[in-house]
Structure formats: structure tokens, C-alpha cells
Amino acid sequence: MIIIESTTMKNVSKTFAYLAIRTENLTRRYKSFTAVDSLNLAVHAGEIYGFLGSNGAGKTTTMKMLVGLLQPDEGHTWIGGHDVWKEPLAVKAAFGYVADHTMLYDRLTGREFIDFLAQIRGMPEREASRRIEQLLDVLELRDRADTACGTYSFGMKRKLAIAGALIHNPQVLILDEPLNGLDPLSAHRLKDLFAELAADDTAIFLSTHDLATAESICHRVGIIHKGCLLVEGSSYELRQIAGAPGLEEAFLSLTAVDERVPV
Amino acid sequence: MKLELLILKAHLKSAFSALRNDSRTKIVWFIALSLDCGVGLWSINQLLVHLSQWKAAGSAMLETHLWLLFSGAWIGIGLFASLSTMTLGFGGDQPRLLMTLPISPAARFRVLYSLMFFEGIGNWLILEVVVIGIPLIIILGWQAFIWLLLLLLGVAFAVWMSIVVTLIVFHYMLPHLKKTLLIVLVMCVGIGIVYKILHMVGITLNLSTHSMPAPILVSLLFIIVLVLIVGPFAGGAGKQYVEAFHEMEGRSRSRAVINLPGVRLLSKLLRQNRNLTGALLVKGLLNQSRNAFTWARLVMVLICIALFPFVRVLLAPYGFSNLLLVAIYSSGVAILAMIEYAAYAISSEGARLGIYLVIPLMVATYLRARLIVLLIPMLFMGLTLSLVFGWWMGLPGFELVQVVLVVTLILFGYTAFSVWGGVWDEDLNFVSEGMMPVLSQEELPFIPRRLQLLGLSLLLIGVMFILVWKVPVSLSVPALILLDGVVLTVGWRFGSSQIRGLIIRG
Numbered sequence: 016m017i018i019i020e021s022t023t024m025k026n027v028s029k030t031f032a033y034l035a036i037r038t039e040n041l042t043r044r045y046k047s048f049t050a051v052d053s054l055n056l057a058v059h060a061g062e063i064y065g066f067l068g069s070n071g072a073g074k075t076t077t078m079k080m081l082v083g084l085l086q087p088d089e090g091h092t093w094i095g096g097h098d099v100w101k102e103p104l105a106v107k108a109a110f111g112y113v114a115d116h117t118m119l120y121d122r123l124t125g126r127e128f129i130d131f132l133a134q135i136r137g138m139p140e141r142e143a144s145r146r147i148e149q150l151l152d153v154l155e156l157r158d159r160a161d162t163a164c165g166t167y168s169f170g171m172k173r174k175l176a177i178a179g180a181l182i183h184n185p186q187v188l189i190l191d192e193p194l195n196g197l198d199p200l201s202a203h204r205l206k207d208l209f210a211e212l213a214a215d216d217t218a219i220f221l222s223t224h225d226l227a228t229a230e231s232i233c234h235r236v237g238i239i240h241k242g243c244l245l246v247e248g249s250s251y252e253l254r255q256i257a258g259a260p261g262l263e264e265a266f267l268s269l270t271a272v273d274e275r276v277p278v
Numbered sequence: 279m280k281l282e283l284l285i286l287k288a289h290l291k292s293a294f295s296a297l298r299n300d301s302r303t304k305i306v307w308f309i310a311l312s313l314d315c316g317v318g319l320w321s322i323n324q325l326l327v328h329l330s331q332w333k334a335a336g337s338a339m340l341e342t343h344l345w346l347l348f349s350g351a352w353i354g355i356g357l358f359a360s361l362s363t364m365t366l367g368f369g370g371d372q373p374r375l376l377m378t379l380p381i382s383p384a385a386r387f388r389v390l391y392s393l394m395f396f397e398g399i400g401n402w403l404i405l406e407v408v409v410i411g412i413p414l415i416i417i418l419g420w421q422a423f424i425w426l427l428l429l430l431l432g433v434a435f436a437v438w439m440s441i442v443v444t445l446i447v448f449h450y451m452l453p454h455l456k457k458t459l460l461i462v463l464v465m466c467v468g469i470g471i472v473y474k475i476l477h478m479v480g481i482t483l484n485l486s487t488h489s490m491p492a493p494i495l496v497s498l499l500f501i502i503v504l505v506l507i508v509g510p511f512a513g514g515a516g517k518q519y520v521e522a523f524h525e526m527e528g529r530s531r532s533r534a535v536i537n538l539p540g541v542r543l544l545s546k547l548l549r550q551n552r553n554l555t556g557a558l559l560v561k562g563l564l565n566q567s568r569n570a571f572t573w574a575r576l577v578m579v580l581i582c583i584a585l586f587p588f589v590r591v592l593l594a595p596y597g598f599s600n601l602l603l604v605a606i607y608s609s610g611v612a613i614l615a616m617i618e619y620a621a622y623a624i625s626s627e628g629a630r631l632g633i634y635l636v637i638p639l640m641v642a643t644y645l646r647a648r649l650i651v652l653l654i655p656m657l658f659m660g661l662t663l664s665l666v667f668g669w670w671m672g673l674p675g676f677e678l679v680q681v682v683l684v685v686t687l688i689l690f691g692y693t694a695f696s697v698w699g700g701v702w703d704e705d706l707n708f709v710s711e712g713m714m715p716v717l718s719q720e721e722l723p724f725i726p727r728r729l730q731l732l733g734l735s736l737l738l739i740g741v742m743f744i745l746v747w748k749v750p751v752s753l754s755v756p757a758l759i760l761l762d763g764v765v766l767t768v769g770w771r772f773g774s775s776q777i778r779g780l781i782i783r784g
Contacts, residue, residue, distance in 0.1 A: 045784070076784070079784065082636050083635065083781070084636065084706065084781060085781060085784040086781050086782045086784075103638075103640075104639070104640070105638070107639075110636075112632075114629070114632060116709045117709075118629055118632055119630075120561060120565060120630070122535075122564065122565045122568045122569065123561065123564055123565065124535050127561075127564060130549070130560075131557050131560065134549065134553075134560065135553075135557040135558075135633075135634070135637055135639075137552050138552065139552065140550070161535065162535060163535050163568075
């Protein structure tokens with residue numbers, strides 16, 4: 016793996032505070048198949064980290080291990096300085112998570128669903144209401160806030176899931192393909208929101224297949240391939256390593272070294 | 279036919295592969311088989327006794343009762359086939375995939391019809407044939423085979439009827455539910471009036487005075503009809519299926535949220551409780567108040583309450599004391615109202631269980647909250663009914679206290695068993711989207727493992743009722759406390775370890 020100490024962030028030059036996410040030799044096997052192999056990651060507060068990889072590379076498995084939905088076979092993970100498996104309550108209070116699929120209750124309205132999430136997190140009613148109204152505006156869900164979630168389009172469901180992840184102002188956001196299914200305007204607004212959150216010291220760890228997005232909003236990008244972190248650094252640095260003009264070419268060049276198939 | 283066989287082969291291959299490789303499926307099959315054997319043996323014994331009595335009473339009596347028995351069997355299979363039509367024909371990705379392939383309507387219908395026997399009613403069909411077939415052969419000898427042929431052909435016809443009726447309901451009735459309900463109501467009233475008039479003029483239907491048709495003739499008729507429905511008429515049913523499918527897929531998504539009077543106020547009150555239990559209560563209240571199944575349950579409870587005086591008269595010869603009757607009936611009604619839901623209160627979450635696993639709460643808190651949320655309506659219903667029935671029957675205060683205690687213990691044990699046991703069927707990777715998949719995942723217990731759990735919970739209810747019935751209250755209460763203790767301890771450990779297992783397995 017090639018690790019570059021990030022000195023040149025493409026979009027923002029800022030000094031990061033403490034480590035928000037750290038993994039050490041994180042490994043997960045399914046019988047003889049190793050989905051994630053000795054993964055070492057470090058994401059700082061205020062940083063947007065893009066996690067790239069082909070289908071089945073191990074992105075979702077890694078994210079599930081970060082949020083405590085999947086137990087690693089080896090290695091450790093810390094979020095906000097707390098060990099995910101030793102201090103689960105402190106860790107879970109610190110992050111917001113959006114899964115790769117929507118997890119909603121079809122008969123609840125959008126507003127009721129976010130309120131439900133606020134209630135299970137024990138947020139005071141007044142604070143929850145204020146935050147819900149704020150999120151409905153930011154994510155442009157107000158018009159449909161009082162209709163059943165089951166009637167939402169895929170993109171709206173994603174936005175609602177993001178609203179749910181943001182309800183408690185988490186220090187860390189873990190987002191599995193958050194822009195998937197969003198229209199260009201919504202995606203653009205969401206990218207702005209991520210930048211604002213990062214400016215407020217929220218660490219954002221997101222996976223995406225959209226390399227243009229990764230290039231435009233991520234301070235650093237890590238490419239996972241067959242469970243191993245191949246390379247990480249700013250998109251500028253990845254382009255330099257691969258000798259490619261864009262992140263897309265860099266990604267293709269770095270991940271396809273051993274998989275060239277004659278056409 | 280080649281295409282139909284190809285699709286069937288793929289389905290069977292997938293089912294066998296699941297049976298071979300998935301240990302959970304193996305356990306399900308093992309339990310299903312054990313339950314089948316248990317139920318089968320008991321039913322065979324019962325039927326043997328009855329068949330002998332019918333035979334001794336003469337051939338007319340035997341034939342009448344066999345026809346009644348077969349009609350019951352066909353209706354039962356028909357109901358299961360109707361439910362299976364929903365899951366096999368409309369739920370999940372497989373029907374959608376098949377709908378995108380260039381398959382003729384006739385072939386489409388034949389595939390759905392054949393699948394019904396393998397994946398829909400297979401288990402029930404085998405059970406039915408064994409349970410009815412063995413006593414028939416023992417009592418009737420070679421003649422039994424004629425009746426068995428009739429039974430099987432009747433099943434094949436009942437399955438076809440159920441599919442077609444379900445398709446008609448989906449295509450024509452569901453989109454116009456209000457009109458349909460009105461028509462059904464008018465028809466019921468009309469039939470009632472006609473029946474009353476016939477009764478008044480002295481025309482009555484007495485089965486025993488009519489000779490039953492010969493089974494061989496009816497079998498021949500069934501064969502002709504079946505050849506027609508899977509042959510030349512399959513295209514018509516297939517077109518009906520395609521249209522019903524498109525009707526269901528194209529249903530308006532602009533579902534308005536219905537807020538019944540009082541629900542908003544109650545949910546506002548429950549919202550004050552800012553914790554998991556409070557949140558689950560609010561969610562449950564809103565969710566269930568917008569669920570047609572809940573209203574069906576409520577209607578059922580009202581019917582059961584209205585039937586209490588009749589049940590009381592019916593059970594009088596069996597020596598049930600008033601205390602016993604009130605305790606068993608009240609807890610029975612409360613259980614009946616929740617029985618098809620309790621067993622999958624947790625597993626209906628599927629991937630959504632992740633919502634609860636990523637919040638800062640322990641698994642134990644989640645399990646406890648789930649139990650409380652289901653226990654509250656169960657106890658509310660059970661205890662209210664026991665107090666009302668107890669007051670109506672004039673039970674003295676001490677007996678009323680005993681009833682309350684017994685009902686609480688029965689409902690507590692049953693709820694803990696069903697709710698925590700339901701984790702068995704939970705799959706963190708299962709995502710259901712779309713009306714029919716959500717319906718089959720969240721509203722119906724017709725998944726093998728859920729049915730097994732339902733069977734086991736019925737067994738537990740049976741044990742509890744027998745304890746209350748056969749043992750004096752002074753002994754049955756401590757026995758119920760002991761049983762609840764065992765259920766709580768085992769259920770708690772099982773539920774916790776299952777959820778931990780889900781996180782470990784991934």
C-alpha cells in the first residue's frame with residue numbers, strides 16, 4: 016500500500032484536529048474469502064475521506080465494522096477515541112450512519128420517522144423538533160414531510176436517511192454511497208452540506224462510485240481493492256502516482272493492474 | 279412446456295441448494311418434519327376412530343362425512359394457496375424478473391400453478407394426504423384409493439380456484455375497495471334475506487337427505503376440468519395474472535397518511551417518554567393505526583367478545599369453572615389478537631434492525647423494550663376482558679384477583695417466548711421494498727421459520743391452558759411462575775445470543 020502524508024489538500028488547506036476514525040489491522044473473513052484484509056485507516060475531525068473501490072472490494076463490510084454491525088475477525092477500530100467493541104455506547108453516540116440501502120418505516124411520515132430516531136436517541140422533544148425542521152429545510156424534504164415514507168422516491172429515501180443520521184449532530188458521519196440515486200441538484204446541495212459539516216469539524220467517511228464527487232469534495236481518498244487498501248492520499252497525489260490526468264483514470268489504472276482482460 | 283420446466287428446475291435447484299448449504303433452513307425443515315409427524319400421528323388416530331364410527335353407521339353416513347372432510351381439506355388448502363399466490367406471484371424479485379422475460383401468459387400461469395405445489399402448499403399437501411390417506415386405507419381398503427384420487431384432484435382444483443380468485447381480487451376488487459365492500463355487504467344481506475324467506479316457506483337444505491355424488495364421477499369431472507385449465511384455458515388465467523400484477527405494481531404511490539381521532543393526542547403523550555420504549559410505542563401506535571391488519575384484528579376481538587356467552591354455554595358440559603373460563607377465554611382472545619404478529623415482531627425488521635444496533639443502547643435494552651411494547655397492549659386487552667367477563671359472570675373479588683394473576687402469567691410467558699424467539703428469523707441483510715415484499719415480510723407469518731415458531735408458541739399456550747385447566751389454582755399459579763421463569767431465562771439468552779450471532783456472522 017502507498018500512503019502519502021497529506022500535505023496538499025486539493026480543495027481546502029486546513030489543519031486537522033484529532034483522529035475521528037482509526038482502524039488498525041481490521042480484517043474480516045467469510046470462510047476462506049477475505050473481504051477486508053488488515054485495513055489501517057485514519058480520518059481526522061473536519062476531514063472528508065472518500066472510500067473508493069469496485070463492487071465487492073470491501074467498502075460496505077468496512078463500514079459495517081466501523082459502526083458495529085459486523086464483528087471483525089482481527090484488528091481494532093476507534094471512533095472519537097473510543098474502541099468500537101469495548102465502548103459501544105460512547106462510539107454509537109458519536110456517529111451517524113447511512114447504510115447502502117434505506118432503512119425506513121413505510122407507514123410513518125418523513126417527519127415522524129426522523130422524530131422516532133430522535134426519540135430513540137433520547138433527544139429532548141424541543142431540541143428534536145427544532146433540528147427536524149432545520150434538516151427538512153436543508154434536505155428539501157419539507158413538501159413531502161407529512162406523507163408516508165413508503166411513497167418516497169429512492170432519492171428522497173436517501174435524503175431522509177441522511178437527515179436521520181444528522182439528527183443528533185454527530186462528530187463522525189459514516190455514509191455508504193450517500194449520493195446514490197440523487198438528482199444532480201440534490202447531490203450538489205448535499206455536497207455543499209458535507210463541506211459545511213466538515214468546516215464545523217465533523218469527520219465524514221463516505222463511500223462512492225462517483226469519482227468526480229470524490230475528486231471535488233474529499234480531502235483524501237482511499238482506494239480499496241480486494242479487501243486491501245491500495246493507496247490513499249489527496250486526489251492530486253493519486254493522479255500523480257498513477258500518472259493519470261484524472262481520478263477516474265488513476266482509479267482504473269490502480270485497480271486494474273492485475274485484471275487486464277483482452278477485449 | 280420446455281420453458282415452464284426450465285423455470286421450475288431453477289426454482290427447485292435454488293430451494294435444494296438452500297436446504298443443502300444453509301444450516302438454518304435445515305433446522306426449519308427438521309422442526310417442520312417433527313411437527314408434521316406429531317400433528318399427523320394425532321390426527322391419524324382421531325380420524326381412525328371417526329372413520330370406524332361413520333362406516334358402522336352405514337355407507338350414506340360415511341360418504342356424507344367424507345365429502346364434508348374433503349371439503350374442509352380443500353378449503354384449507356385453498357386458503358394457503360391464496361396466501362402463497364401473494365408471495366409467489368407478487369412478492370419479491372423473482373416474479374418481477376419473470377415478468378420482464380418473454381414468456382406467454384399461459385406459460386406464466388402454468389409456472390405459478392406448478393410452483394404452488396412445490397413452494398406454496400407442498401408441506402400441507404403431504405400432511406393432508408398422509409393424515410387422510412392412512413386411515414382411509416386402513417378402514418376402507420382398496421376403495422380408499424378412489425377417495426384419495428378425489429382428494430388429490432380436488433386439491434389441484436382448489437389451488438387453481440384460489441389462484442384465480444386471488445387474481446380477480448387483486449385486479450378488480452382491491453383498486454375499488456370501498457365499492458367492493460359495499461357490494462359484498464349488500465350480497466351478504468341479500469343471501470341472508472333469501473335464506474330467511476326459504477326457511478319461512480319451508481325449504482331447507484339437509485345434507486343427510488341428499489345422496490352424495492360418486493367419487494369416481496367427480497374425479498373424472500375434475501380431470502377434464504384440470505386438463506382444460508392447465509391446457510387451453512391457461513392463457514386466460516395467465517392474462518389475468520399479468521393484468522393483476524400490473525395493477526399491483528402500478529398502484530398509486532401517493533398514499534395519504536390517515537390519522538385517526540385520538541391517535542395524534544396519544545402519540546403526543548407517548549412522545550414525552552424520550553427513550554427507546556417510548557419511541558417504539560409511538561411508532562407502533564402510528565404504524566398499527568394505519569394498518570388494515572390491525573383493524574381486522576380488532577374486528578376479530580369484538581366478534582370473540584360477542585361470542586363469549588355462547589362459548590360459555592358450549593363449554594358448560596366440560597366442567598369449566600367460571601374462574602377458569604374467564605381466565606382462559608380472556609387470555610385466549612388477547613393472544614388471538616396478536617398471535618400472527620408477535621412471532622415476527624423483531625424479524626419483520628430485517629435490515630432495519632440496524633437502526634437499533636447503531637444507537638447508543640445495549641442489545642438487552644432493545645430486547646426489553648420490544649417485550650414491553652408488545653406486552654402493554656396484550657395485558658391491557660387480556661386484563662380488561664378478564665375484569666369485564668369476571669364482573670359479568672359475578673366472580674367474587676378473590677377469584678377475580680386469581681383470574682388477573684393467571685391471565686398476566688399466561689400473557690407474560692407467551693409474549694416473551696414469541697417476541698424473543700422471533701429473533702431466530704431475523705436477517706440483518708434482508709431488505710424488503712415494494713408493497714408485496716413488505717406485506718409478506720412484515721404482515722404475514724407464512725415463512726417456514728415463522729410458522730414453526732407459531733407452532734411452538736401454540737404448544738406453549740396449550741401447556742399453559744392445560745396447567746390452568748387440570749391443576750388447582752393454588753398449584754397452577756406457582757407452575758406458571760416457574761414456566762414463565764424458564765421462558766424468560768431461555769428466551770432472553772437465546773434472543774441476546776442470536777443478535778450477537780447476527781453481528782458476528784454478518
